[in-house]
Amino acid sequence: MNYLDWISKWSSYTPDKKAVRSLDTGRIYTYKQLDDTSRKIGILLLNRFQLKKGDRIAVVAKHSPEYLMLFIAAQRLGIILVPLNFRATSYELKHCITDVIPTLVLAEGSSFELLEEELKTFSNASLSLFSSFFTEAERLELPEVLNKITIEVDQPIFIFYTSGTTGKPKGVIYTNRMMFWNSLNTSVQLEITSADHTLNVLPPFHTSGWNVLLLPMLHRGARVDFLKRFKPKKVLNYIEEEPISLFLAVPTMLRMMVKNKAFSTFKADVLKYIVVGGEPLSIKLIDAWAEKGIFLSQGYGLTEAGPCITSLHHHDALWKKGSIGKPNFYVDMKIVNTSGEEVANYEYGEICLKGNIVTPGYWNNSSYSFNKIKEEWLYTGDMAKIDEDGFIYIVGRKNQLFISGGENIHPSEIEQVLYKYNLVKEAAVIGIEDENWGEIGVAFIVLNDDDDLKADDILNHLKKYLASYKIPKDIICLDSLPKSGIGKIDRVKLKNLYKIINHEKRNVV
Known part of the structure; x- marks a missing residue:
């Protein structure tokens, strides 16, 4: 289905519009350049590495426009991207790599050196330095006639490894279907348009680094800038100086920004609000940003669904402090007690989700999938309550x-x-x-x-x-x-x- 190839569409509609920029290198790509370079990467994957539909590419690197283009190429070919934590030890990487069995591993910096020494002891995957791989792809020539692309809606595009708080990390399968409906949810609730501009500082090994703002923004033909490493002062200055209209952060980042000296004079006229998730927000932090005239739009999501499941509209940020808002447009949600009955207002219960935004399961772990997904409902393990106005509040994890x-x-x-x-x-x-x-x-x-x-x-x-x-x-x-x-x-x-x-x-x- 070609309607899932968003970059190709925008390359045709607005070829010269700036799509992405790297703050680390200063390099900017238009939608046409993003499309063309992604096609070159696809050619390299097919011809040089002999990858085919269903193969996996494990990547141990920081987020960047180049990483995004690898994803675009992989999605078009039906290849599954496996973003791994660049801070992980060799022991942690070994677990994920032996579980997912990639054909190709791309790594950068110390991660490459680590894997170059140890990968041969537990995997037959080819290993390539990320920067060298990209440079080789850029040198290729595009054919005069481009191959027709068919993207299947239920084809997996990511495998995200969870943090492993209940044992070893588990690979969550993320499909084109999830990406599409999540993007619709996000665009509707956050009112994203092609005029919007964001700065991405979240890492790629978590779903939020892709599916909260990055891919929904590109679906709408907007612009995304990348910064590999979060630096409070640099981010504050960039938001102040550039027309950043939306920004995504976790509470830890927001606290670091508030404590930075630059926050005392910080002023952002273009920024509409900040999207926040990952953990509960303190009232003190909400108020600190509100004093700057910036509202925090808190939301809820998880690797297995969405991740954009609920949203608190920024106009409700002070009225409903601490709430994660209401379910997004295309989400079925219920909050149930231990007997499976929906709870009354202010009673605690477990959040359950159903719909096109829910994962089909866990990689190589059908028993765990069966335990988590029952009669199409995903039991999240997150406990919540609802107030009389229908606003939801997280009260913690079931475990x-x-x-x-x-x-x-x-x-x-x-x-x-x-x-x-x-x-x-x-x-x-x-x-x-x-x-x-x-x-x-x-x-x-x-x-x-x-x-x-x-x-x-x-x-x-x-x-x-x-x-x-x-x-x-x-x-x-x-x-x-x-x-x-x-x-x-x-x-x-x-x-x-x-x-x-x-x-x-x-x-x-």
Whole structure:
């Protein structure tokens, strides 16, 4: 189906319009140049590497226009792109590569050196330096007559490996169908037009780096600029100086921008709002941006669906602080209790999703797919509640909920109270096994440069807002919280850290 080849369409309609730019190299591509170079990459994949439909290309590189063009070429050929974390160790990469069995691996920098040494011990895949691969493709000549392209709607285009908080990472299959309907959801809710312009700073190994703004923007014929590494000051200056109308970030990035000195004088006349996801937003952070006249449009999504599932319109950002909004236009959603019944307002339940935005399953893992997708409904594991106006609020992960003395406790409820305390910069609460209570809460906090703050001060603050059984039994101050590649707090590492801290305590004489 040629309607899925968006770049070819815009190359015909607006060939000279600027499509993408790299801030790292300064290079700009028009839609025609994007189309032509992608075709050259396709020729290289077919002729030099002998790839065919259904083959996989694993990529260990930062995001860039070149990475995008590789995707465009692969999509046209029915080849599946597997974006891997460029910060991963050889052990982590080995798991993903042996699971997906790629024909070709493209890597850059230290990742290439790492794989050059070890790839031969666990894979027969060809390995190429990403920059060399691209340079070779650019040198090719386009044929006078271009081959007709047929893109199948249910053909997988990505395999995204999840963070693995429930074990080893699992490959989520992402199809053309998901991309198309996700783009419609995004365009409708965020009101994207061909006049829009964004800066992409998210990494490519997560669905948000592709499917929240990048591909929906290109579907609409808009413009996307790339920056490989997020730098708060550089991003603030660029948004201020360039006509950036939409920007996507995770809360960690927004906090870093607020703390940067450049934020004090920051002013962005063109920026309509900032799209935010990945983890809950603190009220303090929402207010800090609102004082600059910039609203945060919070949303919800996951690797297995969308990822644009709900959106909070920026006009509702202050009225419904902390909400993820309402379901997007082409999404079926329900929130159910443990009996599978839909919950009433303000009752907690699990978010379930159905429709064209849901993954067909997990790569090489049909049993896990069966457990997650039941009668076409994806059980997300995310717990939420709905208010009387139909706005949804995330209350945490199903597997993060812990039971202390027979009471269900949701960490996010405690975290939001911690964020009310001015000296708390970051907070995370986890449940830890306990002989007396079954589980107890442990809070990890990062302070705003105040060494004199005592745990009792935090406890007294919590007692003002929470029932006694919800108050953590231990509070630990850290210099920073461990995070995943896109800035999500890594709760598995926090649990392991607590075990180490407890072990050291027990061994102190």
